[in-house]
Amino acid sequence: MAEEVASATAVEIARMVAGGSISAREVALTFLDRIEKVNSSTNAFLHVNQDWSLSCADLIDQKIARGENPGPLAGVPIAIKDALCIEGAPTTCGSRILEDYRPPYTATVVRRVLEAGAVPIGKTNMDEFAMGSSNESSGFRKCFNPWDLSRAPGGSSGGSAVAVAAGMAPVALGSDTGGSIRQPAAFCGVTGMKPTWGRVSRYGLGAFASSLDQVGPLSRTVEDSALLLSVIAGHDERDSTSLPDPVDDYRSALGSIKGLRVGVPAEYFGEGLDGEVAAAVRAAIATLEEMGASLVEVSLPHLPYAVAAYCIVSMAESSSNLARYDGVHYGARKGGTRGIDELYAGTRAQLLGREVKRRIMLGTFVLSSGYYDAYYLKGLKARRLIRRDFEEAFEKVDVIAGPTTPTAAFRIGEKINDPLAMYLSDIFTISAPLAGIPAISVPCGFTSERLPVGFQIMGRLLDEKTVLSAAAAFQGATDFHEAACPL
Amino acid sequence: MPVEDYDIVIGLESHARLLTETKMFCGCLTRFGAEPNSQTCPVCIGMPGVLPVTNRKAVMLGLRAALAFRCEIPARMRFDRKNYYYPDIPKNYQVSQNYSPVGAGGFVEIEADGVRKRIGLDNIHLEEDAGRLMHPEGSGADYSTVDLNRAGTPLLEIVTRPDMSSLTEVEAYMETLRRTLEALEISDCRMEEGSLRFEASISLKPLGSTTLGKRVEIKNLNSTRAVLNCLEYEIRRQAAALDAGEPLTQETRLYNETTGRSERMRSKEEAHDYRYFPEPDLGPIVVLDEWLDRIRSEMPELPNLRKWRFQEAYSLPAYDAGVLTQKRSIADYFEETIAAAEAMGAEAADLAKQVSNWLMGPILREVNERRVDIAGLNIPPAHLAELVGLIQKGTISKNIAQDLVPIMIETGDPPETIASRRGMIQISDAYAVEKLVSDVLEAHGKQVAEYKDGKKAVLGFLMGQVMRQAKGKANPQVVREILTRTLQS
Amino acid sequence: MAGERAGIDVGTVRYVAGLCRLELTGDEEELFAAQLSDILNYIDKLNELDTSEVEPLAQAIEIPNVFRDDAPRGSLEVSEALANAPEKTGGFYKVPAVLEG
Numbered sequence A: 001m002a003e004e005v006a007s008a009t010a011v012e013i014a015r016m017v018a019g020g021s022i023s024a025r026e027v028a029l030t031f032l033d034r035i036e037k038v039n040s041s042t043n044a045f046l047h048v049n050q051d052w053s054l055s056c057a058d059l060i061d062q063k064i065a066r067g068e069n070p071g072p073l074a075g076v077p078i079a080i081k082d083a084l085c086i087e088g089a090p091t092t093c094g095s096r097i098l099e100d101y102r103p104p105y106t107a108t109v110v111r112r113v114l115e116a117g118a119v120p121i122g123k124t125n126m127d128e129f130a131m132g133s134s135n136e137s138s139g140f141r142k143c144f145n146p147w148d149l150s151r152a153p154g155g156s157s158g159g160s161a162v163a164v165a166a167g168m169a170p171v172a173l174g175s176d177t178g179g180s181i182r183q184p185a186a187f188c189g190v191t192g193m194k195p196t197w198g199r200v201s202r203y204g205l206g207a208f209a210s211s212l213d214q215v216g217p218l219s220r221t222v223e224d225s226a227l228l229l230s231v232i233a234g235h236d237e238r239d240s241t242s243l244p245d246p247v248d249d250y251r252s253a254l255g256s257i258k259g260l261r262v263g264v265p266a267e268y269f270g271e272g273l274d275g276e277v278a279a280a281v282r283a284a285i286a287t288l289e290e291m292g293a294s295l296v297e298v299s300l301p302h303l304p305y306a307v308a309a310y311c312i313v314s315m316a317e318s319s320s321n322l323a324r325y326d327g328v329h330y331g332a333r334k335g336g337t338r339g340i341d342e343l344y345a346g347t348r349a350q351l352l353g354r355e356v357k358r359r360i361m362l363g364t365f366v367l368s369s370g371y372y373d374a375y376y377l378k379g380l381k382a383r384r385l386i387r388r389d390f391e392e393a394f395e396k397v398d399v400i401a402g403p404t405t406p407t408a409a410f411r412i413g414e415k416i417n418d419p420l421a422m423y424l425s426d427i428f429t430i431s432a433p434l435a436g437i438p439a440i441s442v443p444c445g446f447t448s449e450r451l452p453v454g455f456q457i458m459g460r461l462l463d464e465k466t467v468l469s470a471a472a473a474f475q476g477a478t479d480f481h482e483a484a485c486p487l
Numbered sequence B: 001m002p003v004e005d006y007d008i009v010i011g012l013e014s015h016a017r018l019l020t021e022t023k024m025f026c027g028c029l030t031r032f033g034a035e036p037n038s039q040t041c042p043v044c045i046g047m048p049g050v051l052p053v054t055n056r057k058a059v060m061l062g063l064r065a066a067l068a069f070r071c072e073i074p075a076r077m078r079f080d081r082k083n084y085y086y087p088d089i090p091k092n093y094q095v096s097q098n099y100s101p102v103g104a105g106g107f108v109e110i111e112a113d114g115v116r117k118r119i120g121l122d123n124i125h126l127e128e129d130a131g132r133l134m135h136p137e138g139s140g141a142d143y144s145t146v147d148l149n150r151a152g153t154p155l156l157e158i159v160t161r162p163d164m165s166s167l168t169e170v171e172a173y174m175e176t177l178r179r180t181l182e183a184l185e186i187s188d189c190r191m192e193e194g195s196l197r198f199e200a201s202i203s204l205k206p207l208g209s210t211t212l213g214k215r216v217e218i219k220n221l222n223s224t225r226a227v228l229n230c231l232e233y234e235i236r237r238q239a240a241a242l243d244a245g246e247p248l249t250q251e252t253r254l255y256n257e258t259t260g261r262s263e264r265m266r267s268k269e270e271a272h273d274y275r276y277f278p279e280p281d282l283g284p285i286v287v288l289d290e291w292l293d294r295i296r297s298e299m300p301e302l303p304n305l306r307k308w309r310f311q312e313a314y315s316l317p318a319y320d321a322g323v324l325t326q327k328r329s330i331a332d333y334f335e336e337t338i339a340a341a342e343a344m345g346a347e348a349a350d351l352a353k354q355v356s357n358w359l360m361g362p363i364l365r366e367v368n369e370r371r372v373d374i375a376g377l378n379i380p381p382a383h384l385a386e387l388v389g390l391i392q393k394g395t396i397s398k399n400i401a402q403d404l405v406p407i408m409i410e411t412g413d414p415p416e417t418i419a420s421r422r423g424m425i426q427i428s429d430a431y432a433v434e435k436l437v438s439d440v441l442e443a444h445g446k447q448v449a450e451y452k453d454g455k456k457a458v459l460g461f462l463m464g465q466v467m468r469q470a471k472g473k474a475n476p477q478v479v480r481e482i483l484t485r486t487l488q489s
Numbered sequence C: 001m002a003g004e005r006a007g008i009d010v011g012t013v014r015y016v017a018g019l020c021r022l023e024l025t026g027d028e029e030e031l032f033a034a035q036l037s038d039i040l041n042y043i044d045k046l047n048e049l050d051t052s053e054v055e056p057l058a059q060a061i062e063i064p065n066v067f068r069d070d071a072p073r074g075s076l077e078v079s080e081a082l083a084n085a086p087e088k089t090g091g092f093y094k095v096p097a098v099l100e101g
């Protein structure tokens, strides 16, 4: 049974647990055991609290024993990105400045998955404050790609992607600002989705860039992501930007893609796209066509400006969002005691990492006196143009498909000293958050070095259903998502 | 040059705490004087992951102020972040309004030295307050403490144009602002609790000169007294510097209440670079016409406009009009009393002045002594109207009326009911008085003879006897008239 | 325009670091001056776009008029509020002496 569970999907686990064929405790023990075995070689998790996980599992088992409905995620172990607050539990956002911080409240998404019967199995590694595309910017330790431990798992939700890829959890929560769910999903050969901005509450997610951040699911199958999204999506009165629109039951909405119009943007297949990645993605698009979808060429002419607009918007917002980490009201305090400014500057200098500092500096600069119009407003205007590209394309097509990343997982150390190159590696994922639209990455093949390749499908605002349907249909016709990593 | 030889240019920024029960973006209470850090939550402590949700009432109060001050109201507004580091603002940004304030332009109309003047407003905007940073008294402690109870309290900042040119105008402006915000129930303006705080900017230039003087900003002004003292000091300081040919610098100064002096804080070169940008955690506010219609329909008359109307419509002296319009409830009470008196058929030309006298005198005295609002005094306007009417008709004397007031408060009964129940009604009836007079004259034949001999002074004695017979309840005017007539016949 | 904006010198780095309260070493100042210049140079490619008629887009979906009622919602206990404070004294957060307003 344990072996069966280890490779089971969340949907299957919930069915088994609710049906009584296995206890939530046994499920949790299976995955805790796997974490015990492989976490040290991957560093996917920053915090694991076996006792807490097991007591959560016991609560589910007791519910079932009492004949109560244990919820749609009954006994499903879930890995949680360490940017999401859990009352009394470590929540570091990957930063040493929050090393000993224990929030007095729980993030809405975490509350929802727990109410749905999920069992928290640990908190995952990430780039500090979600700033990074390789997990090398974690304030604690690097995280390794289970397909090739010398390579980056992607970031910033690298730990969540690795946890799912290496079988340490069937599903995980991540957050995506410029690709932080989809890019690590692609690098690690799992499914990861960024919902429409506002579809999922951000309350309790340590902010990077408010107008781009979105919490989303990572899993092996699209069906599991659909299940998890149905649980976490929906209005939250604590998040003024959360959408009031009703939530679909995404899992039961997964359907045929016959007649689906798939947009293929020329700009996504230009210079800089790795040949093997291009081939795998083209094959994936052909698969959709074989299944009855029609392909339509579309243009997203402002794609070349996406990274620039993203840098301005995300870094400006983050410079302000991260100002609170100053060693006064919570978190660690370091440095000067001679005056308050010395305390601020010393604490931030010693406890924030280089990537975070760089982005705060750039964000501060583009908002500073004399540069607001030239940079910040210009960035917001470019953002409008990027969004307009999508609006025009979606008049002709239902989804837009292309690569998630220009290359498969790069080597650790390859880009960390070249920030611009690192930012440019997010070129294909950055547009969706700028436009606010939902996007998913699913595995669609391997390079010759047996590194997973991600296939990205983007949809209209709030049309998660169609995006998930297209991705599920693709997975129904392929088995890339079933490939096990060598670890 | 004497100070009179300089043009004085003053502008004020005022922060008024809005009359809400909870904070701007979270549900923590805003009560003054609570145990330190007992009214905070993850949101107002600015913990990781928290998000703001706007207090509807605070926005509506801001719009009420914007309408009252005749500001232009944007069709759409946002909150913006003002970024700066200070231990009393836990997020190290303050949510405020920079690009689309709730009100732009507009004015506050004041009266200084009998002259009405409009003090132009630059803008009014909503924002959240900071916490309180304190330095332990004495001891020379090397630390400060932070209480976040006040952090996130809704504020309205009212920024004038540099339109004031004398301390009298500044005083009138502050007084008008306070009265208006209080009357409109936008703020309680309790200065001792920091509900209304000021910052001033002032520059001097030689009379008639067209070149602007160097603008000095002064912070930390926690009372109207502090503003006036500080500006007075600053005018002397700047005039002395200009006289001596010393250059003034554009700078920010801090007022020290203990020394009565302002001290240099920072120069313009060190000025903040606040990096305002739209708060991405909040959507826009689209101002709906129905909100404005409702606010307008609920909006009372502004105290100053009401004062001036009282002077004109009721021919009241400026002093009376000022006292009566001090509080909305008192002014309402006054007008309701007049209306009730007129409904009872009162015709006296000086009715308003009489009501004013009663109101400013005995009634407000009771209000103050009992520390109640006039509405809680148990004398409805109709009862005061009746009281004034009874005096005018001669049914009761002023002295009796004075005695009636506390009884009216105790019992809540109308004055005539009380007076007749307690036998306090004056005998004005000619027949009854004639009876009393003839009884007294009969009993005092000696004095009647003296009167007829020309000893007119004896009249007083006879008056006294009649009044004693009447147990003090006879209308003295009627007694005198009948007594004189009977004696002369 | 691109020409005058490209490049950020050590002086600017220091000014910006002061604004965002980051104490940088000399090496970091040099590094950031170079890296931020690179990134800003790249960002300057936005100047190819004519945005004179374009409205800025601050939020992908704007939900207007989201309010809460002016009703109290529980606060933290003082001990909970201060539980994470690096230094505290008698129910207050404690910071180095701050003397001016």
Ligand SMILES: [Mg+2]
Binding pocket: B096, B127, B157
């Ligand atoms: Mg202000």
Ligand SMILES: [Zn+2]
Binding pocket: B023, B026, B027, B028, B039, B040, B041, B042, B043, B044, B045, B152
């Ligand atoms: Zn609060």
